[in-house]
Amino acid sequence: MVNAPLLEVRNLSVDFPQNNSTVHAVRDISYVINRGEFLGIVGESGSGKSVSSMAVMGLLPSSAQVSGDILFRGESLLDMDDRKLSRLRGNEIAMIFQDPLSALTPVYTVGNQIAEGLLLHDKALSKQAAATRAVELLRIVGIPAPERRVKAFPHEFSGGMRQRVMIAIAIANNPNLIIADEPTTALDVTIQAQILEVLQKAKEITGAAVVLITHDLGVVAGNADRIAVMYAGKLVETGSVDDVFNRPHMPYTLGLLRSVPNLITAGKTRLVPLEGRPPSLDALPPGCPFEQRCPIAIDACRETEPPLLSIGSSHEAACLRAPEIAAGQLQAADVFPRPEPIPAADQAKVEGRTVLEVTDVKRYFTLTRGAVFKREIGKVKAVDGISFDIHEGEVLGLVGESGCGKSTTILEILELTSPQDGSIKIDGVDVSTLTKDQRLAKRKDIQVVFQDPMAALDPRLTIEDIVAEPLTVHNVSKADQRRRVGELLDTVGLEASMGSRYPHEFSGGQRQRIGIARALATEPKLLILDEPVSALDVSIQAGVINLLEDLKERLGLSYLFVAHDLAVVRQIADKVAVMYLGRIVESGRVADVFARPHHPYTQALMSAVPIPDPDAERSRKRILLDGDLPSPTDEISGCRFHSRCPLFKVLDPSLQQRCLTEDPQLRVIDTSSAACHHAELNTLQVT
Amino acid sequence: MIVYLIRRFINYAILSMIATVMAYVLACLALDPKARYLGRNPRPSDEAINHILNRLGTNPDDPILSRTMHWFTQIIFHGNFGQEYNYTSVSHDMFVRSGVSLQLLLLGSFLGAFFGVALGVWGAVRQYKASDQIVTYSSYLVLATPVFVLGVLLMIVATNFNNAVGHQVIQFTGQYTPGLNGTWNILQDRVSHLFLPTLALSMFGAAEYSRYQRNAMLDVLSADYIRTARSKGRTRGAAMVRHGVRVALIPMSTYFAYSFGTLIAGSTFLEKVFSWHGMGEFALDSIIKNDINATAASIFYVSVLVLISSTLAEVLYAALDPRVRI
């Protein structure tokens, strides 16, 4: 059929029968993708995004029960056997997966793995020609020195490079449809920006339609033509990017858009939390699956599940009250009102003492080889002389990509012993002078909340025991412990009666609240938050961020907030320090640094963060960084950013010389400080 | 890489040298060569016994250290492993007999590995299906049966088979029939003798390997790169073989080396059962006859085999896994 759409999914349902229930992972979804179109599928974890696209590829596990129809250019894919489907896969339909580290076979060279796809679909192709084409493809996806790298094995490539290889494999046979399932979720923002760029390029070269699955609204805002929002196995809203972002009609979409911090607006308004979690897919309620979290639910919502109905040209939403929203009778602000900040009367008085002072701290690790005779083969300067301070009631955001030394910094502070080099003062007391008892007492003042809420909580303990744990170390009576736990759970927005339950009964957001409650048990002055929201679904993040903001106001706490998400940092922090390869390259008040970043790395980092606003995203100009982070063992002379610095590239050679030979120190520029020799010459634009 | 392998080889070589020397010392301590003569009728005179033992270099009255030194220098400088109790040269016997043993051992371990891998992969792919269960239970059954029992059972089956056919198709004593003429006849005869002991040894090997291969394969089956291979257009089966089995073989290479020892032990008993005059028989007999030189030599033989198989395993590992190549 000539004018059939490229892909048509009709009433697709996927069930996974379990021992005594059935998981309805995908329920009766239908959508169409036209040639050359870019569709973004968004939704939170478990909403069925991956399962629905794996169904298109015919790659579901054999336990899956699929019904409905999937037509590719008018031909039914569900009727084809594996052999017939194999002829389409990789040739007509290609797929890119989330985790690039494990997606390539470790024992074959990347060249072979690219050529494999070529040879499978073109029997006439010679091995020689396939190898040449593999080099060509590597060049297209931006691997430097492709002639040499084509012979490399996957383990010799970084995550970002492996994802490029995956894209090369996907576009090898000029497919008509590329499905990318969270292709950038495991990557750092600057690498994510590179990969999205390559994906766009791949789309232009092949003219393929692209389905981009993501949970990050920002990622689709700038790239997609159309968006489909999934919730609990259903499509709940579809439409053009502008319609969905600017005129959302399903309360879930509405809430999602209001809950994500946006790099541009962050910090100016409070986030709107979207509490609760989706219903369990093996025991769905009869009505609207969003009913329990929906602030405007009415009785009818509990009875029948609303179908996807058209509300405008090619804009559909599945909500009984969508017509009221369309008519303007219900405004976004009515559905999800912004929470009020803590009134001034309830705010703790802070005097502005210095709570934590870190001066020139260094932490080097030596790498050794050999079991008996160890010899030094390199040195990793994980933290190489960093200084910052945090005052009472203040939040310092420490940002940087993975491997830049954020976690080492935290560990060094938590040790409460004298660092390898430099000094750490807590409340004005140098930790190297502490005795053992004093050190134990000091531990009360400084607590930590970890990234992964599940891993951080012992699954065999009740919530009460978990929260009370820090108290037992510090000799508090049982009765006092119980009373305190009740208070703490109340403080973090959980019910005191939940104390007797176990961690697995809670959602990710709730677990993180438990982690915060535990950290607050000893009434600390400083909380160290290590990526506290990055493992949470976007809809849940806002609630935890708001909670942290409130706690700070009410208890006069200080935070060291470590994150890689700049928007979150802008939302919550007062000061920010940007780290690169063990150094702070820029620091200052959040308002100053975000408005006028001076270091080229800060600029690149900011411009890499996708903004969940299609208009803003389209008018942006990106500063893309070249390549990956240098190996941590490399000895770099001069500025450690020079290999990737976009400013360096446009400088006069006489000025470049200084970058290559002299290590720049932090110095005051305007109102913040940056470690760049030529910050005054920096004319790179960031939006 | 080559340097690395050579280093490993030297490592292993030193280890097996130490093992052999220790074996000699142990044999000296544990075996009593005089006992063989004391029980004779008429009992030889003490002088005669001492004379014989001195000639063999195994007189327990000499200090162990000097005997070990003598024995060791003889091997290092003259390649001479001394003499057996009946004055035949150990080196010569060892050479002839290891030829016999290696036939069985190499063929058995190769076939065992091959079928073990195949069965393991098959079981993993059909996990929990009836066929997988059958493979699992039968391999445990084989593993639980002592090798010589397995040998005897196979002999019984073969006898019944021969009776049914009315012709000695399968032979099971010795390794050949003496006095045959013609290349074809000799070859046929050899195969018919080889069949049963090889079958027993490879059944044992296959049962053991298949367990490990099944586990290795199950780890790999759900790997992301299998999904990638299929998304490229490989069919389920082809993706499994090209990408799955290939990766699942990597841990097996270490395992081959490790389990080679148990195969040697197994073949020792099988030689006895099938009356093969190989190193297994040599080792057992030497212990029974309190022959120190021969016992130590048998241990040397085993340690050399282990040396070779360990080195091969290293080479195989490096060949299979690019991540360890330097």
Ligand SMILES: Nc1ncnc2c1ncn2[C@@H]1O[C@H](COP(=O)(O)OP(=O)(O)OP(=O)(O)O)[C@@H](O)[C@H]1O
């Ligand atoms: N093989 C399987 N057996 C049983 N249930 C499954 C299986 N695969 C997926 N599911 C279930 O199907 C539902 C949808 O899963 P899916 O992977 O599509 O979610 P997703 O939207 O891609 O989430 P994420 O953002 O975490 O990738 C989940 O509840 C999941 O537990």
Ligand code: SF4
């Ligand atoms: S149908 Fe009802 S419960 Fe569901 S989203 Fe609309 S208003 Fe809310």
Ligand code: SF4
């Ligand atoms: S010092 Fe030079 S290389 Fe370093 S950031 Fe500034 S311009 Fe770039």
Ligand SMILES: [Mg+2]
């Ligand atoms: Mg998924």
